[in-house]
Amino acid sequence: MLAKRIIPCLDVDNGLVVKGVKFQTLETVGDPVELANCYNKQSADELVFLDIGASPNKRKTLFEVVKGVSERVFIPLTVGGGIRSIQDVQMALSNGADKVSINTAGVKNPQLIRKSSEKFGSQCIVCAIDARKDGISWSVLINGGRKKTDNDAIQWAKKVEKYGAGEILLTSWDADGTRKGYDLKLTRKIAGAVNIPVIASGGAGSLKDILNVLTIGKADAALIASLFHFGTFTVQDVKEFLKRNGVVIR
Numbered sequence: 001m002l003a004k005r006i007i008p009c010l011d012v013d014n015g016l017v018v019k020g021v022k023f024q025t026l027e028t029v030g031d032p033v034e035l036a037n038c039y040n041k042q043s044a045d046e047l048v049f050l051d052i053g054a055s056p057n058k059r060k061t062l063f064e065v066v067k068g069v070s071e072r073v074f075i076p077l078t079v080g081g082g083i084r085s086i087q088d089v090q091m092a093l094s095n096g097a098d099k100v101s102i103n104t105a106g107v108k109n110p111q112l113i114r115k116s117s118e119k120f121g122s123q124c125i126v127c128a129i130d131a132r133k134d135g136i137s138w139s140v141l142i143n144g145g146r147k148k149t150d151n152d153a154i155q156w157a158k159k160v161e162k163y164g165a166g167e168i169l170l171t172s173w174d175a176d177g178t179r180k181g182y183d184l185k186l187t188r189k190i191a192g193a194v195n196i197p198v199i200a201s202g203g204a205g206s207l208k209d210i211l212n213v214l215t216i217g218k219a220d221a222a223l224i225a226s227l228f229h230f231g232t233f234t235v236q237d238v239k240e241f242l243k244r245n246g247v248v249i250r
Helices: 032-041 063-071 087-093 104-108 112-118 152-164 184-193 207-214 235-243
Strands: 007-013 016-021 024-030 046-050 077-080 101-102 123-133 137-143 147-152 168-171 198-201 221-224
Touching: 007 032, 007 198, 007 235, 016 032, 024 032, 032 046, 032 063, 032 112, 032 168, 046 063, 046 235, 063 077, 063 087, 077 123, 087 101, 087 112, 101 104, 101 112, 104 112, 112 123, 112 152, 123 152, 123 184, 137 152, 147 152, 152 184, 168 184, 184 207, 207 221, 207 235
Parallel strands: 007 046, 007 221, 046 077, 077 101, 101 123, 123 168, 168 198, 198 221
Antiparallel strands: 007 016, 016 024, 123 137, 137 147
């Protein structure tokens, strides 16, 4: 069994870490560099930095903030938000990112995923999928969860794997920020449809929620924000709980 990963998430807007519910009602949490340093000390496996205001506001990613974060952490850093071109991918990597997350621009132009993976390697390219329940299926959202597309989330996951994405960052719009648990059905379906790692995001409210998404949901990693940002648990708390419940972790 591959070791599961625990990944804190920094949703950044206007240079500050924020947290909302279903991508809305954003509450300021703190400074991204300080929080990144904190999670680095707690032995997080990786860190995800998402500039959530970049795509909706049609601006570039805050690379100067990315650089500040990368200089303070010694764990893999994934950067996303406002990545629209090969040049943006290059900029993110040049400013300290180990992996780059592509969402909105990839839906609009799937060749960006293909060309990025060909140029930088699939291990560098993460495809972020924001999914919202739509009857018996899930629709892909873009522009920071503000716009619904005609893409079915499961079919889109299969396509991005073919385009060369090395990993999927899956966020349930319905569960995001609710602390009522991850969408296990969605996560399990996506994980079962592809042969690349799936990071589950959206809904962590307890240690058992994290355990469930890594076991029942078959996710390879759990992305966590609120539980860490507001001090409910530390990374070590999560890892010790998972270990006690038989989950192989890094």
